[in-house]
Structures are given as structure tokens and as C-alpha cells.
Amino acid sequence: MTTPPAVVPADHSGEFERERVPDRALKGPTAFWGMYAGEHTAGTEFMLGPLFIAWGATANSIIFGLLIGNLLAVLTWRFLTARIATAQRLTLYYKMEKIAGGKLVVLYNLANGLLFCFLAGAMVTVSATAVGPFFPSMTMPTFDTMLPTGPGWIAACVIIGAAMTLVALKGYGFVAKVGHWAAPWMFLVFVACAFVTLGRLESFDLMALLTPPPGTVTKISFWGVVFFAWFCNAAMHLGMADLSVLRFAKKASSGWASAAGMFLGHYVAWICAALLLVYWVRFHGVDPTVGKDPGTMVNDAVGWAGLICIIIAGWTTANPTIYRAGLAFQGMVPGMTRSTGTLIAGALCIGAGIFPAFAMNLLSFVGLYGTVLAPIGAIIVVDFYFAERCGIPTDPAERAGAGFNVAVLLAWLIPVAVAMYCYKYQGVFASFLPLPCALACALLYIVFSKAFGPKPATA
Amino acid sequence: MQSFAKYLGLLALAATIVPPALFMFKLMPLAAMQWTMLAATFVWFATAPVWLKGSD
Numbered sequence: 347m348t349t350p351p352a353v354v355p356a357d358h359s360g361e362f363e364r365e366r367v368p369d370r371a372l373k374g375p376t377a378f379w380g381m382y383a384g385e386h387t388a389g390t391e392f393m394l395g396p397l398f399i400a401w402g403a404t405a406n407s408i409i410f411g412l413l414i415g416n417l418l419a420v421l422t423w424r425f426l427t428a429r430i431a432t433a434q435r436l437t438l439y440y441k442m443e444k445i446a447g448g449k450l451v452v453l454y455n456l457a458n459g460l461l462f463c464f465l466a467g468a469m470v471t472v473s474a475t476a477v478g479p480f481f482p483s484m485t486m487p488t489f490d491t492m493l494p495t496g497p498g499w500i501a502a503c504v505i506i507g508a509a510m511t512l513v514a515l516k517g518y519g520f521v522a523k524v525g526h527w528a529a530p531w532m533f534l535v536f537v538a539c540a541f542v543t544l545g546r547l548e549s550f551d552l553m554a555l556l557t558p559p560p561g562t563v564t565k566i567s568f569w570g571v572v573f574f575a576w577f578c579n580a581a582m583h584l585g586m587a588d589l590s591v592l593r594f595a596k597k598a599s600s601g602w603a604s605a606a607g608m609f610l611g612h613y614v615a616w617i618c619a620a621l622l623l624v625y626w627v628r629f630h631g632v633d634p635t636v637g638k639d640p641g642t643m644v645n646d647a648v649g650w651a652g653l654i655c656i657i658i659a660g661w662t663t664a665n666p667t668i669y670r671a672g673l674a675f676q677g678m679v680p681g682m683t684r685s686t687g688t689l690i691a692g693a694l695c696i697g698a699g700i701f702p703a704f705a706m707n708l709l710s711f712v713g714l715y716g717t718v719l720a721p722i723g724a725i726i727v728v729d730f731y732f733a734e735r736c737g738i739p740t741d742p743a744e745r746a747g748a749g750f751n752v753a754v755l756l757a758w759l760i761p762v763a764v765a766m767y768c769y770k771y772q773g774v775f776a777s778f779l780p781l782p783c784a785l786a787c788a789l790l791y792i793v794f795s796k797a798f799g800p801k802p803a804t805a
Numbered sequence: 806m807q808s809f810a811k812y813l814g815l816l817a818l819a820a821t822i823v824p825p826a827l828f829m830f831k832l833m834p835l836a837a838m839q840w841t842m843l844a845a846t847f848v849w850f851a852t853a854p855v856w857l858k859g860s861d
Contacts, residue, residue, distance in 0.1 A: 527853035531821060531846065538825035538842065545829035648825065649839030651846045 362593075367435040372596045378603035381591070384529035386579075386607030387536065387615055389472040389660030390708060392640035394578075395619025397709050398571065399627070399634050400489050402564040405556035407571040408620060415575025416608035420601075422576070422583040423592075426723075428601025430730050431592035438589045439677075442722065445729050446754040447743035447800075452678045453755070454722060459674030461581075461715050463691055466667040467698025470510065471705035473660030474502040475641030476653040486639035487702035494700050503699045510661055511692025514668040515685055525662035533610055535648060535655040540618035542647040543625045552617070555624050562634070566709070566775070574709060574777040575612060580716025584784055586723035622647060668692050710769075713776025717765045720780040721758050721787030728788045738795040739802050746800035753794035761786035810855035813848060820845035 362371065398408055434441065442451050471487070478486040484502070485495040494500050513521055549555055558564070566574070582588045583604070592601060622643040626632040644652035672688030679687075698704050704711060733740045743751045761783040768774040824841045827833035 523854070527850065527857055530818060531849045531853070534818060534821045535842075538822055541822075541825035541829040542835075542838070545825075545831065648842055651821070651839065651842035654843075654846055 362435075363437055364440055367593050371594060373594045373600075374596055375600045375603055378592070378595060378600045379606045380526065380529065382603045382605075382607035383533070383610050384525050385663065386611030387529060387532050387659065388611070388663035389469050389640075389656055390663070390705070391536065391611055391615040391659070392619045392622075392644065392656060393468070393472050393705055393708055395616040395621075396623035396637055396640075396643075397489070398566070398616070399556075399558070399620050399623045400637050401566040401709065402558045402562040402634075403556075403566050403571055404558065404564065404568070405553045407566070407568045408556050408617065409552065411568045411571030412575045412613050412616065415572040416605075416613050418572070418576040419579060419583060419612075420605045420608050423588065423604035424598070424601035426727060427583045427586060427588050428592045428595060428598040430586065430726060431589045432595050432598045432600075433730070434589075435593040436589065437593065438586050438722075438726075441586070441589060441726055441729075444741035444744040445725060446751045447749040449750040450743075450755055455674040455677045457718055458581075459671045459678070459691065460694070461718065462667050462671035462674065463694035464698045464704050464711065465715065466510075466664040466671065466691075466695040467507075467701075468705035468708055468711070469660040469664035469667070470503055470507045470695060470699025471702050472640055473506050473657050473664070474499065474699065475639040476644075476656040476660075477502040477506075478639055478641040479645040479653065486642060487706065488639065489635065489637040489706050491706060492701065492703040494702075500700050504696055506657075506660075507692065507696030507699050510664050511668055511688065511695070513661075514665050514672065514688050514692065521662055521665040524658070525666075528658050528662060532655055532659050533615065535652060536615040536618040539644060539647045539652065540621050543618075543621040546625055547621075547628065555621065556617075558634075559627075570775050570777065573775070573781070574713065575608075577716045577720070577777050577780040578612070578712040580780040580784075581719035581723075584723045584780065585716065585719040585721075586726045587719070589726075664695070668695055671695070710776045713779060714766075714769065716780035717769075717776060717783050718762055720784045721761060724784035724788040725754055725757065725791050728791050732788075732792070736792050736796070738792060738799060742795065742800045742802070745802035747803070748800035751800055753791060753797075753799035757787050757791035757794050760790060807855060807858065810852040814852035814856045817845045817849035817852060821849065 362368070403411075439451060442454060446454070475486055478484055481498060484498040487495055487499070544550055547555060577584070595601070619640075623632070623634060623637060626638045626643060627634045632638050640656055641653060644656055668691050669688060671691035671694075672684055674687075675690050676682050676684050676687035728736070729740050739745055742748070764786075765779040765783045769776055769779060820841055824833055824838040828835060828838045
């Protein structure tokens with residue numbers, strides 16, 4: 347007896363990558379609170395907090411803008427991502443395959459894999475700054491550094507990146523465990539940095555401390571900060587990458603767990619990290635637009651525990667990122683092993699890490715990352731909420747047996763191309779782009795699907 | 806064993822955050838604070854795998 351080609355065999359890996367997650371594998375909310383808290387307290391938080399100071403964000407923007415933006419991110423996770431995840435219980439990739447066709451998923455994998463590599467590269471850059479205090483002669487990059495600072499810097503990035511890649515080759519089970527163990531301690535190290543800085547600045551008035559000195563050029567508005575906080579993880583919530591995680595949740599209310607990541611990692615940790623640069627500006631005369639590398643600032647505040655924190659925070663988040671990028675590349679080329687995919691991802695990540703430009707432009711990079719990937723989530727939202735009302739089929743590629751849904755491709759690429767033009771030539775802040783791009787993609791998808799999208803064969 | 810690791814782990818977390826708080830109020834010198842935090846780091850990573858076993 348042969349298996350019909352349309353029937354996908356059950357997944358025995360325990361990950362249910364090509365089937366609905368069964369009830370026996372569902373998890374309660376506590377699993378998600380810990381996971382989100384750990385995943386969003388990363389090495390890059392040491393870079394993002396000071397970048398707000400470098401961009402001249404006002405105290406109101408940092409304290410209230412981040413609060414609003416993070417709240418909006420949590421609401422997006424709860425009412426869009428978790429709602430769809432718990433209703434359908436499929437991975438993003440499998441859901442995409444049903445809507446866009448397997449061949450188009452390959453293109454998505456390429457975009458996703460490359461962006462993952464650059465993100466992991468930024469984490470390598472941040473981790474490499476922890477080496478600086480041990481080698482005072484090594485020039486550390488600052489916010490205006492775009493190129494490698496010298497052979498020592500390159501060696502540090504290669505060694506750290508290679509170590510991360512080698513561990514990723516083994517799978518990321520062990521690293522996920524270390525990340526789980528490290529999460530509460532890492533968060534306290536961020537808070538410890540703030541305590542030390544407040545003690546040195548002899549003030550507890552956060553509003554006064556975070557107010558930029560007179561004459562500071564404000565490069566990011568209140569709404570810029572709101573949109574940055576909302577969309578720095580656009581790929582995960584609006585872009586639906588976290589369908590893969592939240593499909594295991596018993597109830598959609600587990601989406602509230604994202605609050606742990608947003609308010610501990612993207613609020614408290616960012617403000618703590620921002621205070622470090624405030625201290626260096628006020629007491630060491632550092633130019634805020636040039637900044638100071640995280641390794642030096644954290645070592646100065648809390649010593650070697652801080653350096654260990656930078657390395658572990660970078661490692662535990664870069665490692666799964668390299669692993670996922672490897673899987674994305676593996677999915678593109680038939681016959682490629684996961685190890686080869688991971689090695690390619692690791693090499694790209696090391697290359698990106700050597701060039702500090704990616705880490706130093708993280709405020710723009712994560713906005714572009716969301717701009718490219720969030721529209722795919724908008725298509726899933728249309729398929730879930732509006733397809734029947736708009737008279738277009740749900741899961742059209744699967745039902746029509748199509749491998750490549752041109753309606754999805756055009757609805758995705760046209761808004762992204764316009765957004766890239768606006769970013770490059772009109773100077774629009776990258777974090778303002780994911781929302782209009784996703785909305786435009788959703789509308790175009792409806793129009794194109796009606797016009798020439800794959801239609802299910804009638805019986 | 807697990808409950809011993811839990812108490813030791815909690816102690817390590819306390820030793821990570823209390824010294825910086827004491828430094829903030831000028832009740833502890835910087836060097837002592839930093840060394841205490843480093844010791845707490847080692848204790849935390851020794852106890853957390855035992856304490857959090859099963860919840861990974």
C-alpha cells in the first residue's frame with residue numbers, strides 16, 4: 347500500500363512541524379513566561395539602550411514611548427499571533443506553504459536566513475566587546491565605527507563566532523538550557539548596572555538623568571521610540587514567526603507571556619543599559635553620538651560578572667539564531683545537510699560580526715528586518731480572518747496544488763520595494779515602515795488573489 | 806539536593822543584586838561589590854542546572 351502524495355506523514359521528532367500540534371503536547375502559560383523573559387534579555391540590549399541616548403531621545407520618549415510601544419507589541423502577540431497560533435497550531439513555514447506554495451517558502455527562507463545571520467553578527471560584535479578590557483591595546487568599536495578596528499578585533503570576532511557556530515552544529519538544546527538557567531541572573535546584572543550607575547550619578551531622578559543635554563540633536567521622536575519598541579520584533583509577532591512557539595500554548599492567553607520579554611528585556615534592561623552611557627557622557631566626557639563599547643562600560647560598572655553576562659547574553663541568543671538560519675538555508679537546497687547550512691550561516695554571521703556597522707545601526711536594522719518579514723504575517727492574518735469574507739480561498743496553494751503563489755510574491759515584494767525606497771531615498775525611519783508595509787501587503791494580497799490567485803479545483 | 810540547590814541559587818541571585826544596591830547607597834565599596842557578584846555568578850551557574858532541572 348502506498349501513501350498518497352498529498353498526505354504528509356506524521357512527524358515523529360516531537361516538533362510536529364508538518365501537522366497540527368496534538369492536545370497531549372500542549373503547554374501551560376508558565377513555559378512561555380520563562381521563554382520570553384530569557385529570549386528578550388539579550389546581549390544586544392546593551393547596545394540598544396545606549397543607542398537611544400546617542401540618537402538624542404528625550405526622557406519622555408524613553409520612559410513613556412517605550413512603555414506604549416512595548417504594550418502595543420504585547421497586544422499584537424496576544425490578539426494576533428497567539429490567537430492564530432492556538433486556533434491552527436501550525437508552524438509559520440507550514441502555514442506559509444499552504445498559502446504561498448513550497449517554492450515561495452524557499453525565497454522566504456533566503457530572506458529570513460540572511461537577516462538572521464546579520465542579527466547574529468550584531469550579537470557577535472557585542473560579545474566581542476567583552477574581550478576589550480582584557481586587551482587594553484585593542485581598539486573597541488564605537489557608534490560611528492563601520493569597519494573592523496584591527497587584527498585583534500577580527501580575531502576576537504572569528505573566535506567567538508566560530509565557537510558559537512560549533513555549538514550550533516550540535517543543535518541548540520544545550521544552549522537553550524544555558525539560556526534558561528542564565529535568564530534570571532542576566533536580568534539582575536542589567537539592574538545591577540543601573541544601581542551602580544545611579545549610585546555614581548548620585549541621583550534617582552530618571553527623568554532628569556535621561557534628559558539629553560541642551561544642544562543635543564534629536565534623531566528619534568517620541569513616536570519613533572514607540573514604533574521601534576512595537577516593531578523591533580515585528581518578524582516574531584506581526585510577521586507570525588512565533589506561530590511556531592505559541593502553537594504549543596493551551597490557550598491564546600499565553601500570548602500575555604510576551605510581556606515578560608518586553609517589559610523586563612525591552613524596557614527595564616534598555617533603560618539600565620542607557621544609564622551606563624549617561625554616566626560615561628557626564629563623568630568621562632564621552633561624546634554620546636560616538637558612545638562607548640558595552641564591554642568597557644559594563645566591566646567598569648559591575649566587573650567580570652558583567653563581562654560574563656555580555657558573552658552569555660550574546661551567545662545564548664546568537665546560537666539559536668545561527669541554528670535557525672542554518673535550517674533556513676538547508677530548506678532552500680535539496681540534499682544540503684543541516685551542518686552545511688549551519689556552517690554557511692556561521693560564516694556569514696562571523697563576516698557580519700567583524701563589521702561593527704550592523705550592530706551600530708541596530709535601530710535601523712531591526713526596523714528593516716520587520717519591514718521585510720512582517721508582510722508575510724499580514725497574509726496569514728488575511729487568510730485567517732478575512733479570506734472567506736473577501737471571497738478568496740483559505741490555504742489556496744495547498745488546495746489548488748500550486749507550488750508557487752504569484753499573488754503572495756507580488757503582494758509581498760511591491761510594498762517591501764516601496765518601503766526600501768522610502769528608507770533609502772526619503773529618509774523614513776525604518777521602524778515606521780513595517781505597519782504600512784504589512785497593511786499594503788494584506789490589501790494587495792486580497793486584490794491579487796481575486797484577480798489571479800490559485801483557485802481550488804472544483805470536484 | 807534540589808531544595809538545597811534552590812536555596813543556594815536564591816542566595817546567589819540575592820548576592821548578584823544586593824551588593825550593587827548597597828553600593829548605590831554607599832554602603833559597600835566597588836571592588837567588594839564586583840567580587841561578590843563574580844562569586845555569585847559561579848554559585849548561580851553551579852546551582853541553577855540542579856534547581857531548574859525538569860523545567861528546561
